[in-house]
Amino acid sequence: MTPEKFSQLDPVIHSRVRLGILTILASVKDASFAYLKDKIGTTDGNLSANLTRLEGEGYISMKKTFAGKKPLTTCRITGKGRAAFSEYLRTLENLLPLKTE
Amino acid sequence: MTPEKFSQLDPVIHSRVRLGILTILASVKDASFAYLKDKIGTTDGNLSANLTRLEGEGYISMKKTFAGKKPLTTCRITGKGRAAFSEYLRTLENLLPLKTE
DNA sequence: TTAAAGTACTTTATAAATTAAAGTGATAAA
DNA sequence: TTTATCACTTTAATTTATAAAGTACTTTAA
Structure with missing residues (x-):
């Protein structure tokens, strides 16, 4: 061992x-670009790049539609992403002196 | 809020x-370079650079002595480092869906 | 109606961080 | 002696992240 x-x-x-991104997507059905940006507190460019990275890894999927006349990117976690995220949390819990009450 | x-x-x-590094140093009085390297699973160069970074931030202190005839670097967390580490853990616990049992 | 401002992003450029490779200086072993 | 090993540091290469521009519209307001 x-x-x-x-x-x-x-x-x-x-x-x-x-x-x-993953924490949010693990708890909701899907989330828009704007929603993620607001919750995470990052810039457009940074969020865009990181979403692309996660999509490239197969951890999330993105759908591009329109909300009325405006473009709307909707993100969703994949099965693979959910599994990787769970494993990450499990590892963290084993490694860190966390005391969740 | x-x-x-x-x-x-x-x-x-x-x-x-x-x-x-901080997780280990938070739980022991001090630790050697070799011990940290083994426990964390990284390369010499990477560990060296990261220790220097933490020292530069005032999160750890390093003492260079000799063990017999061999150089020995001993690392220790500082008060500032301990506070920052605690705060980091607190923030993580607020952000992530952790279930420590 | 048209100019200005805003939305929802992406792309490119720059800065920072990580990782890998090479280097240092000593000891120990063959 | 030369080869290897230890305990690191330094430099270089690669990867990431942040910041700045750019694109393609839409909305508001003169």
Whole structure:
């Protein structure tokens, strides 16, 4: 049994913005670009880049539609993303001295 | 009351290697370079750079001595580092759906 | 009606951080 | 002696993240 190492934490998830995206997407059916931006507190460019990264990893999917006349990007976590996120949390709990009450 | 944002997570701490360093140093009086390297599972160069970063932030202190004839770097968390680490954990617990049992 | 401001992003450029490779200086082993 | 090893540091290369521009509209307001 190898000792638990911090390198086990999925680097795709271990980014403040991507962690925020996945945390939100794990708890709602889907979320818009604007909603994510507001909740996470980042810039348009940064959010865009990180969503693209997560989509590239197959952790989320994005659908582009229109809300009236305005473009609307809707994001959703995938099964793979949900599994990776759960595993990330599990690893964190094993590694950190957390005391959730 | 502003919504909780992931940008509140201290970027100095939110790095897999530095998180590992602080987690260990928070639970022991001090630790050697070799011990940290083994426990965290990283390379010499990476560990060295991250220790220097933490020292620069005032989160840890390093003492260089000799163990017999070999150089020995001993690391210790500072009060500031301990406070920042606690705050990081507190923020994480507020942000993530953790279920520590 | 048309100019200005806003929305909802993406793309490109720049800065910062991580990782990998090479380097240092000493000891120990063959 | 030369080869290897230890305990790191430094430099270089790659990857990330942040910031600045850019695109393609829509809405408001003169």
